[in-house]
Amino acid sequence: MYLASYENNKPCIIENLPDINLLNSLGLRKGSKVSIKSRQFFGGPLVVQIGTRCVAIDKKIAEQIVIKEVH
Amino acid sequence: MHCHNTGSRKLPPSAPDDIKILLMGNPNVGKSVIFSKLTGMDVLTANYAGTTVSYTAGNVNYRSKSATLIDVPGTYSLEATSPAEQVAVNFLEEGANVIICVLDATNLERNLNLALQIKHKDVPIIYSLNLIDVAENKGISIDVEKLEEELGAPVIPTVATRNVGLKDLLDRAWEVALKEPVAIKPVQMSHDERWQEVGRIAEKVQVVEHRHPTFWDKLGDALVQPFPGLPLAIIILTLSMLFVVGGGQGLRALLLLPILDNYYIPAITSLVAYFIPEGILFNLLVGEYGVLIKGIEWPFFLILPYVTLFYVVMSFLEDSGYLPRLGILLDSLLRRIGMLGSNVVPMVMGYGCAVPAILGTRAANSQKQRLMITSLVALAVPCTAQSGAFIALLGDQSILALVFVYMVSFVAILIAGSILNRVIPGETDPMLMEVPNLLRPSVSALSQKIFIRIKQFLLEAEIPMVLGILFAAVLVETGLLLVIGDLLKPLVEGWLGLPKEASLALMLGIVRRELGVLPLLELELTTLQLIVGSLVALFYLPCVTVMAIIIKEFNLKLSIYVIGFTTIIAFTLAGLFNQVARLLGFQ
Numbered sequence: 091m092y093l094a095s096y097e098n099n100k101p102c103i104i105e106n107l108p109d110i111n112l113l114n115s116l117g118l119r120k121g122s123k124v125s126i127k128s129r130q131f132f133g134g135p136l137v138v139q140i141g142t143r144c145v146a147i148d149k150k151i152a153e154q155i156v157i158k159e160v161h
Numbered sequence: 162m163h164c165h166n167t168g169s170r171k172l173p174p175s176a177p178d179d180i181k182i183l184l185m186g187n188p189n190v191g192k193s194v195i196f197s198k199l200t201g202m203d204v205l206t207a208n209y210a211g212t213t214v215s216y217t218a219g220n221v222n223y224r225s226k227s228a229t230l231i232d233v234p235g236t237y238s239l240e241a242t243s244p245a246e247q248v249a250v251n252f253l254e255e256g257a258n259v260i261i262c263v264l265d266a267t268n269l270e271r272n273l274n275l276a277l278q279i280k281h282k283d284v285p286i287i288y289s290l291n292l293i294d295v296a297e298n299k300g301i302s303i304d305v306e307k308l309e310e311e312l313g314a315p316v317i318p319t320v321a322t323r324n325v326g327l328k329d330l331l332d333r334a335w336e337v338a339l340k341e342p343v344a345i346k347p348v349q350m351s352h353d354e355r356w357q358e359v360g361r362i363a364e365k366v367q368v369v370e371h372r373h374p375t376f377w378d379k380l381g382d383a384l385v386q387p388f389p390g391l392p393l394a395i396i397i398l399t400l401s402m403l404f405v406v407g408g409g410q411g412l413r414a415l416l417l418l419p420i421l422d423n424y425y426i427p428a429i430t431s432l433v434a435y436f437i438p439e440g441i442l443f444n445l446l447v448g449e450y451g452v453l454i455k456g457i458e459w460p461f462f463l464i465l466p467y468v469t470l471f472y473v474v475m476s477f478l479e480d481s482g483y484l485p486r487l488g489i490l491l492d493s494l495l496r497r498i499g500m501l502g503s504n505v506v507p508m509v510m511g512y513g514c515a516v517p518a519i520l521g522t523r524a525a526n527s528q529k530q531r532l533m534i535t536s537l538v539a540l541a542v543p544c545t546a547q548s549g550a551f552i553a554l555l556g557d558q559s560i561l562a563l564v565f566v567y568m569v570s571f572v573a574i575l576i577a578g579s580i581l582n583r584v585i586p587g588e589t590d591p592m593l594m595e596v597p598n599l600l601r602p603s604v605s606a607l608s609q610k611i612f613i614r615i616k617q618f619l620l621e622a623e624i625p626m627v628l629g630i631l632f633a634a635v636l637v638e639t640g641l642l643l644v645i646g647d648l649l650k651p652l653v654e655g656w657l658g659l660p661k662e663a664s665l666a667l668m669l670g671i672v673r674r675e676l677g678v679l680p681l682l683e684l685e686l687t688t689l690q691l692i693v694g695s696l697v698a699l700f701y702l703p704c705v706t707v708m709a710i711i712i713k714e715f716n717l718k719l720s721i722y723v724i725g726f727t728t729i730i731a732f733t734l735a736g737l738f739n740q741v742a743r744l745l746g747f748q
C-alpha cells in the first residue's frame with residue numbers, strides 16, 4: 091500500500107521509499123512510524139507527522155512511499 | 162554590515178589569533194537568534210527553514226579574547242542539495258576553533274542526525290540544546306548529562322530568545338577553543354548506521370510524556386487542513402491588508418498630515434526664507450520639489466507609515482510559522498504556474514523588498530525556481546514602499562482603483578508565471594518541507610525585527626530619494642522638464658494619456674520603485690490617469706539595487722532581459738489599457 095492512499099490520522103510504518111536525500115535527512119526512512127495529518131485538494135502535498143514534527147510531502151513522492159499498517 | 166547581507170563567499174579578514182566559531186545546525190533551530198544575542202548585530206530571523214542563505218560574521222569579545230562568530234546557513238545534512246547548504250559544507254571544510262552545533266530540543270532525532278555528521282569531522286564541537294521552553298510545553302524532557310556522555314562533548318540547554326544559557330554557552334566555547342585540540346579520527350557511517358545510532362541515543366536521553374496539545378498546536382494543525390485552513394487563510398490575508406491600508410491611511414490623516422501641513426512645512430519654509438531670498442536656490446530647498454519638503458514628506462510622512470505596518474504584519478506571519486502553512490495550502494495552485502508551495506515565503510518577502518526575496522531563493526533547490534521567483538518579483542510584485550505610494554495615490558480618490566491595480570498585479574503573476582514555466586527549462590521541484598511549530602511570536606523578537614527593517618528602509622531609501630528629488634527640482638526649476646516632456650510626448654501623452662510632467666515619474670522610477678509613483682501625486686489626475694500611471698509603475702523596472710542584486714546573483718544577461726521585458730510590458734499594458742478605456746468612453 092502507498093502512503094498517498096492511506097487514511098488520515100492512522101499510524102503506519104514505511105517499508106520502502108524513493109532515494110531522496112532530503113527525505114532521509116528529515117527522518118523519513120525504512121521503518122519510520124508516520125501518520126498523515128492532512129491532505130490538500132488538487133494533488134497538493136500531504137502533511138505527515140513523524141515523531142513530534144510534521145513534514146509536507148509532495149503527493150507524487152507520497153505515491154512512491156510504500157507503507158504497512160500498524161495494529 | 163551591508164544593509165542586506167548579500168554575502169560573498171569569501172571569509173571576512175580577521176586577526177590571526179582570533180578564535181573562529183561556527184554556528185551550525187538544522188534550519189530554524191535558533192542559530193540566528195543566538196548569533197544576534199552574542200554579537201549584538203542585527204540579523205533577521207524567522208520561523209521557517211531558509212532565512213539565513215549565506216553566512217553573516219560578527220565579533221564577540223569575551224574574557225579579553227576576541228572571536229569571529231559565523232552564522233552558517235542551516236542544513237539538514239552535509240550532502241549539500243542547495244546553494245545555501247553548499248555554503249555550510251564549505252565552512253566546515255575550512256575548519257574552525259570550535260563549532261557550536263545548535264540542536265532543536267523539540268526534534269531531537271533529526272537534529273542528532275546532523276550533529277553526528279558534524280561530530281565525525283575533525284573539529285572541536287559543543288552543543289546548544291535550544292528551544293527547551295517549547296520542548297517543555299510539549300512534554301519533551303531531555304537528560305542533558307546523559308546526552309553529554311553520548312556525544313562526548315558539552316551540551317548547554319538554552320532558550321535563545323530569552324537569553325537563557327547563552328553565557329554558559331560562551332564559557333564552554335572559550336574553554337574548548339583555547340584548549341589544544343586533540344585530533345579526532347573522522348568516522349564514516351552509512352545513513353542507516355547513523356540513524357540507528359540516533360535512535361539509540363534518543364531512546365536513552367529523551368522522555369516524551371503525552372501532553373494535551375496547546376492552543377497553538379491545535380491551531381497549527383487546523384491551518385494546514387483545507388477546511389478550516391483555506392477560509393482562515395482568506396481571513397488572515399484580508400485582515401492583514403486592511404490593517405496596513407486602513408491603519409496607514411488613519412495614521413496619516415489623523416496624525417502625520419496635520420503635523421506636516423500645520424507645523425513642519427510652515428516652519429521650514431519661513432526658516433529658509435529668513436536666510437535665502439526667493440529664487441532658484443529657495444525653490445530647490447522648499448519649492449514645488451524642494452528637498453527639504455519632499456525629501457521629508459515622501460519618505461517619512463507618506464511611505465513610512467505603510468512600511469512600518471506592513472513589516473509589523475509580515476514579521477508576525479514569519480515568526481509565528483504561518484507562511485509555510487500557507488505554502489502547503491497554495492501548493493497545488495502554484496504548481497500550475499511552475500512554482501511550489503515553499504516559494505510562498507520568498508514571494509511574500511517580495512512584497513516587502515525584492516532584495517531579500519531574491520537572496521532568499523538561494524534556499525530553493527533548483528535554478529528554475531530561483532529564476533521564476535526572481536523574474537516574477539522583479540516584474541509584478543510591488544515592494545512595500547511602492548505599495549505605500551499606491552495607497553497614498555489611489556486610496557483617497559478611489560479604493561476600487563487601488564483594488565484593481567492589485568488584481569492586475571496578481572493576474573500578471575499568474576500569466577507571467579505560466580509563460581515562464583514553459584520558457585524556462587526544467588521541472589518544478591517536488592515539495593518537501595518541514596512544517597515548523599506554530600509559535601506565539603515573542604514581542605521583543607518582533608519589535609527588534611520590525612526595528613531592523615525600518616532602519617534598513619530609511620537607510621536605503623533616504624539618500625536615493627533626496628537625490629531623486631533634487632534631480633526633479635533641477636529639471637522643474639530650469640524648465641528642462643518641459644523639454645524632456647516634449648520629447649516623450651508621443652509616449653506619455655499620446656499613448657499613455659498622461660500629462661507631459663508625468664515623464665518625471667518615468668525617470669525617477671529607475672532609481673526606486675516608489676519614485677515611479679510619487680511624482681504623480683503632484684499632478685491633478687483623473688481616476689483613469691491614476692490607474693494608467695500606477696500600471697506603468699507596477700511593471701516598470703525594479704529599482705537599481707535590485708538590478709545590482711540580479712547581476713550579482715545571476716548575470717548581466719538576466720538583468721538586461723529584466724530591464725527590457727519589464728519596460729516593454731509596462732508601456733504596452735498600461736497604454737493598451739488607456740486606449741481601450743478611452744474607446745469605451747472613460748476619461
Ligand SMILES: Nc1nc2c(ncn2[C@@H]2O[C@H](COP(=O)(O)OP(=O)(O)O)[C@@H](O)[C@H]2O)c(=O)[nH]1
Nearest residue numbers: 188189190191192193194206207208292320321
Ligand atoms: N520559544 C523559543 N523560540 C525560539 C528560540 N530560539 C529561537 N526561537 C525562534 O525560532 C525561530 C527560528 O530562529 P532562527 O534564529 O531564525 O533560526 P535559524 O534558522 O537556526 O537561524 C525564530 O522565530 C525564533 O524567534 C527559543 O529558545 N525559544
Ligand SMILES: [Mg+2]
Nearest residue numbers: 192193212213
Ligand atoms: Mg538563521
